[in-house]
Structure formats: C-alpha cells, structure tokens
Amino acid sequence: GEDVEQSLFLSVREGDSSVINCTYTDSSSTYLYWYKQEPGAGLQLLTYIFSNMDMKQDQRLTVLLNKKDKHLSLRIADTQTGDSAIYFCAESMMNDKIIFGKGTRLHILP
Amino acid sequence: NAGVTQTPKFRVLKTGQSMTLLCAQDMNHEYMYWYRQDPGMGLRLIHYSVGEGTTAKGEVPDGYNVSRLKKQNFLLGLESAAPSQTSVYFCASRSTSGTIHGYTFGSGTRLTVV
Numbered sequence: 001g002e003d004v005e006q007s008l009f010l011s012v013r014e015g016d017s018s019v020i021n022c023t024y025t026d027s028s029s030t031y032l033y034w035y036k037q038e039p040g041a042g043l044q045l046l047t048y049i050f051s052n053m054d055m056k057q058d059q060r061l062t063v064l065l066n067k068k069d070k071h072l073s074l075r076i077a078d079t080q081t082g083d084s085a086i087y088f089c090a091e092s093m094m095n096d097k098i099i100f101g102k103g104t105r106l107h108i109l110p
Numbered sequence: 111n112a113g114v115t116q117t118p119k120f121r122v123l124k125t126g127q128s129m130t131l132l133c134a135q136d137m138n139h140e141y142m143y144w145y146r147q148d149p150g151m152g153l154r155l156i157h158y159s160v161g162e163g164t165t166a167k168g169e170v171p172d173g174y175n176v177s178r179l180k181k182q183n184f185l186l187g188l189e190s191a192a193p194s195q196t197s198v199y200f201c202a203s204r205s206t207s208g209t210i211h212g213y214t215f216g217s218g219t220r221l222t223v224v
Contacts, residue, residue: 008150033212042114042200042215043153088153097143097168098204098213102152 004101006089011107018076020104022089025070029091032065034074037086037103046087047074076106084108112136116201116216123191123223131186131219133201141204142184143168143213144176146197153200159184191223 006022024032030051035043049056049063049072056063062075076083089101114135123129133142143158155168157176165176173195175187184203188195198220202213 031212035213040218042217043202043213044215045212048212097155097158100153102150 004089004091004099006087006101006104008102009105009107011109012079013109014079014081016079018074018079018083018106020074020076020087020089020106022072022074022101023070024072024089024091024099026091026093026099027067027070029093031092032063032072033088033090033092033098034061034063034072035088035090035100037088039085043088079106079108081108114201114203114214114216116199116219118219119217120220121222123188123221125191125193125223127191128187128189129191129221130188131199131201131221133184133186133203133216135182135184135201135203135214137203137205137214138181139203139205139214140181141206142178143202143204144174144184144186145200145202146170147200147218148197156186156199191221193223195221196223197221 003025012018033048034046036046037043060077064073086103086105088103090098117132144156145153154170159165159178162181177185198218200218201216204213
C-alpha cells in the first residue's frame with residue numbers, strides 16, 4: 001500500500017549537518033517533498049524534487065533521491081536553532097493526494 | 111494574498127455539541143483537503159475535494175462531514191463531537207497547474223472536546 005516512513009526524532013549540535021531520511025513505496029511518484037512545521041504553525045513547503053532527478057541543492061539544503069531504493073534524504077548544512085521543527089517527507093500520488101510521513105522532530109543541541 | 115485561512119483558531123466543545131470549521135483560500139486552487147494531526151500519528155486525511163460541489167472520503171472520515179459549495183471555501187462539520195476528535199485540524203489547498211503541485215496549508219484549528 002501507500003506508505004512513507006521516517007524516523008520520529010533527530011538531535012544535532014548547532015553548526016553540524018542534519019540528515020533526515022525517508023523511504024516511500026510508490027515508484028510512480030512524480031514529486032517528492034519536504035515540508036517544515038514550526039511550533040503552533042501549519043506545514044510550509046521547504047523544498048521538492050522531481051522524480052527524474054537524483055539531487056537538488058538550495059542554499060543550506062540538499063535533497064538526495066535514490067529511486068532504486070525508494071529513499072529520500074534532506075541534509076541541512078550548518079544547522080541553526082531556527083531549524084528546530086518537525087520535517088515531513090511526502091510523495092505525490094498519481095491520484096489527487098499527497099501522502100505524508102509521520103514527521104521527524106529535529107532538536108538542536110547547544 | 112492571504113493564502114489559506116482557517117477559522118476559528120481555537121475551540122473547546124462539550125461532548126455531543128456540533129460545530130463547523132471554515133477553510134477559505136484565495137489562490138483559485140481546485141483541490142482542497144482537511145487533515146487532522148495527532149501526536150505520533152502524523153497527518154491523516156479526513157475528506158477532500160477536487161472541485162466545487164464535489165467531496166470524497168479520506169483515511170479517517172467517520173464523524174465528519176464536508177461541503178464545498180463555493181470553490182474558495184471548504185467546510186468541515188462535526189455533528190456530535192467526541193473526545194476522540196480532540197486534535198489539530200489543518201486545511202490545505204493545491205493547484206493542478208504549474209509544475210510543483212504542492213500543498214498550501216492553513217495555520218490550523220486546535221479543537222478540544224471535553
């Protein structure tokens with residue numbers, strides 16, 4: 001069935017790199033997304049990658065896609081306190097829906 | 111542009127009471143969605159709509175009804191609230207044009223049923 005899996009928690013020291021991983025099941029997904037949710041707020045689209053790409057870089061963010069293993073990752077370089085949030089991995093289905101993972105809570109250590 | 115606006119932001123209901131959550135978007139998006147977010151459960155789709163006058167069930171539709179009489183509005187109704195419906199509710203909209211097709215989310219409605 002349709003499923004997106006990601007670990008629930010990640011702790012990283014300020015200034016280090018954060019890597020959040022995700023696996024998905026539908027090989028026909030056209031887009032894969034990373035959303036960020038700050039406390040008390042809705043989800044905001046952070047970045048996305050088209051399924052025919054294997055890497056996308058946007059300032060401190062790097063998205064890697066391994067279609068063979070159905071694995072997506074988000075790397076945040078030089079992690080800062082403002083990066084503390086829940087990060088959701090999501091895949092776009094052929095029907096009208098986007099399937100979300102349960103979210104990874106990123107905690108920044110001083 | 112306001113994007114997606116949800117009202118109210120907070121509400122406390124007694125068991126058995128009814129209420130309607132309103133979602134309004136000003137981006138002319140065709141698709142609209144209602145999700146609930148619970149700790150450790152991620153986002154679960156309640157109902158969605160692919161256009162004015164159409165609605166469809168999502169993953170957890172029981173106890174909820176929806177209506178999309180106007181393209182810009184998507185209403186979520188609770189006819190008889192239960193404590194299990196205590197949650198944070200998010201509305202989202204999505205365009206079918208453009209290349210990204212991601213969602214735009216509202217800021218959420220925190221509902222407590224006592």
